[in-house]
Amino acid sequence: MRARAPKIAPEARAKELQKDLGLKYPDFTVRSTGAKIYIRGAFPALHEGTVIDRYQIEIEWSDSDTEVPLLRETGGRIPWIADRHMSRGGMACLFVPEEWLLRSREEKTVIHYLDGPVRDYFLWQSLYDRGESPPWKDRAHFAPGLLEAYGEMVGMEGKSAVRCCLEYLSKEQIKGHWPCPCGSGKRTRDCHLTHMRELQSKIPRYIALSALARLTNLTIR
Helix, strand or coil: CCCCCCCHHHHHHHHHHHCCCCCCCCCECCCCEEEEEEEEEEEEEEECCCCEEEEEEEEEEEECCCCCCCCEEECCCCCCCCHEEECCEECCCCCCCCHHCCHHHHHCHHHHHHHHHHHHHHHHHHHHCCCCCCCCCCCHHHHHHHHHHHHHCCCCCCCHHHHHHHHCCCCCCCCCCCCCCCCCCHHHCCHHHHHHHHHHHHHCHHHHHHHHHHHCCCCCC
């Protein structure tokens, strides 16, 4: 069973985050407003060790096991269109939420967030503006992108296989006599039962349920 995030008062947690940002991101300020914690400042887009641009951002931080940190580009430089992975209000689409939620507690720190998905996102934006391509594959938008991400998560391809896999993982127990998610026509016990049991040990039910809901209703953020 995955450990729950420890509950800390927002003011105390804001101070911890400010300390964590330390020398690496000294321009950021952390403030608590009610139950919410906001991180604001200019993010440096690094490419091959050189800062090639800076973006004004605001992060609504979350340590929750069911919610991801939210990032807004507040400088108004990036168009609010899907091709730039940006939603209305300047909300950035950094990843499929379940990809972040599945990380271990040690991999969900504010530094991991900034050095990983945030850095990749703004480097991609800067290279795009320069007419250059990033050194990694750009994920598709909307349903195709979700299926691609969830397919990687469960190790299967195809809409029916991915959805069936997530449905099984959302159950308390996977039954061996159920049809195998892969579509082979065999029972799961005679095909991918070991694979499904391994997935069940890595992917909590609430993550599988969240992914299923997102596939069904693409307006969920």
